[in-house]
Amino acid sequence: MHILFFSSPDSNLFSAKADLEGNTLAHIEAVLDKLVDIVYEHRPQLIFIGGFALSDELLSKLQIIYDAFPNVEIALCVIDPEPDFLMRAIRTGVREVIGSSTQASIKETVARVSVRAKNNKKLDANEARIIGFMSAKGGDGSTCIAANIASALAKHKETRILVIDFSLPFGDIEMFLTSQKQTNDLADFSDEIDRLDASLMDSMVEHVSDNLHLIASPLSVDRLIHIKPTHIDRLIEVSSKSYDYIIIDIGAGIDPISIHALAKLHQLIVVATMTVPSLKRATQVLRYWQELGLDENRLSIAVNRFQSKADIKISDIEKAMGRRVVHYLPQDNVGVQESLLKGIPLIDLKPNSEFTKSIFNWASEWSGKVQGKSLWQRLKNR
Numbered sequence: 608m609h610i611l612f613f614s615s616p617d618s619n620l621f622s623a624k625a626d627l628e629g630n631t632l633a634h635i636e637a638v639l640d641k642l643v644d645i646v647y648e649h650r651p652q653l654i655f656i657g658g659f660a661l662s663d664e665l666l667s668k669l670q671i672i673y674d675a676f677p678n679v680e681i682a683l684c685v686i687d688p689e690p691d692f693l694m695r696a697i698r699t700g701v702r703e704v705i706g707s708s709t710q711a712s713i714k715e716t717v718a719r720v721s722v723r724a725k726n727n728k729k730l731d732a733n734e735a736r737i738i739g740f741m742s743a744k745g746g747d748g749s750t751c752i753a754a755n756i757a758s759a760l761a762k763h764k765e766t767r768i769l770v771i772d773f774s775l776p777f778g779d780i781e782m783f784l785t786s787q788k789q790t791n792d793l794a795d796f797s798d799e800i801d802r803l804d805a806s807l808m809d810s811m812v813e814h815v816s817d818n819l820h821l822i823a824s825p826l827s828v829d830r831l832i833h834i835k836p837t838h839i840d841r842l843i844e845v846s847s848k849s850y851d852y853i854i855i856d857i858g859a860g861i862d863p864i865s866i867h868a869l870a871k872l873h874q875l876i877v878v879a880t881m882t883v884p885s886l887k888r889a890t891q892v893l894r895y896w897q898e899l900g901l902d903e904n905r906l907s908i909a910v911n912r913f914q915s916k917a918d919i920k921i922s923d924i925e926k927a928m929g930r931r932v933v934h935y936l937p938q939d940n941v942g943v944q945e946s947l948l949k950g951i952p953l954i955d956l957k958p959n960s961e962f963t964k965s966i967f968n969w970a971s972e973w974s975g976k977v978q979g980k981s982l983w984q985r986l987k988n989r
């Protein structure tokens with residue numbers, strides 16, 4: 608296991624190295640602001656963090672890390688934390704809290720995490736990262752955000768992205784991505800499912816661009832009967848090997864197809880707005896996710912049409928959902944309408960808008976930083 612020890616400058620917190628044979632270790636002392644960058648650089652499986660004030664800033668950094676690396680384990684080294692802070696840390700995904708950085712407690716923690724890592728199904732590095740976007744309530748914006756995130760990830764030409772529209776019966780993600788007409792839809796893939804392989808898939812998907820491909824939802828309701836939940840397994844199995852990201856628009860409803868897709872996700876983003884009905888539905892989705900026995904660390908919440916004065920506050924959403932909101936997308940009515948009319952992603956139509964900046968910041972958290980610059984910074988410099 609690759610283990611990162613991260614502590615505040617001059618804290619000497621993890622200097623007493625435990626005997627951790629069989630693991631690779633990195634020990635870094637730096638300010639909290641550096642944490643996320645360092646995690647991206649080192650890609651540890653376990654991170655010991657200590658010597659920092661128990662602040663909202665610390666929690667938000669943890670949330671960013673868990674959003675980007677759902678399988679990472681974080682052990683917080685804190686002395687006598689307030690129960691409230693502890694609860695909030697646990698809600699972000701922290702499963703190990705140690706009161707001292709002695710060799711014994713580090714060793715015990717590593718042993719526990721190793722056992723968990725063996726029990727958990729490991730993500731294959733060669734397989735696609737599968738991310739679902741679900742609107743808490745119809746119209747909250749999962750389609751708009753999924754399409755723009757996919758377009759932002761595709762700016763990196765070596766990254767291959769497949770967008771699949773499971774928001775049945777009336778998916779419309781193609782409208783946010785392209786003005787091209789679709790040749791095949793999800794029902795066509797179902798018809799070919801028995802002989803589907805990588806080359807057939809490549810010939811059937813819509814090539815929005817060289818590295819951004821799309822499987823749209825069926826145009827007519829009568830074609831829905833072609834799609835069976837088991838087809839989802841095969842579709843994801845084949846596409847996982849050909850793409851880096853599979854972005855799935857799940858829509859707002861939960862039906863047999865979307866339930867099947869949920870279990871396949873590495874991460875579910877629930878897109879909500881700052882309204883009471885949306886929040887109520889978001890908490891129902893969370894409960895449903897828990898009932899399905901799915902890992903809570905894999906569910907995160909994004910707020911669309913963010914505004915400082917709304918029916919409810921971000922803190923209400925965070926309290927009800929038991930997790931921090933780390934992604935906010937501002938409202939851009941004019942931009943979105945123009946994007947739909949022209950069939951051009953909003954990030955391309957309005958490259959300097961606040962909406963576009965938020966999308967690129969988000970995408971760069973997933974795709975990582977290259978040569979010290981975020982994806983967004985690199986694109987701005989082009």
Ligand SMILES: Nc1ncnc2c1ncn2[C@@H]1O[C@H](COP(=O)(O)OP(=O)(O)O)[C@@H](O)[C@H]1O
Binds near residue numbers: 742745746748938
């Ligand atoms: N941040 C935003 N600002 C302005 N309009 C938005 C925003 N997000 C979505 N919309 C618009 O709201 C409508 C619903 O969005 P959509 O993504 O289709 O929602 P859903 O997929 O949840 O039904 C669409 O017309 C879309 O263009």
Ligand SMILES: [Mg+2]
Binds near residue numbers: 750751858
């Ligand atoms: Mg939609």
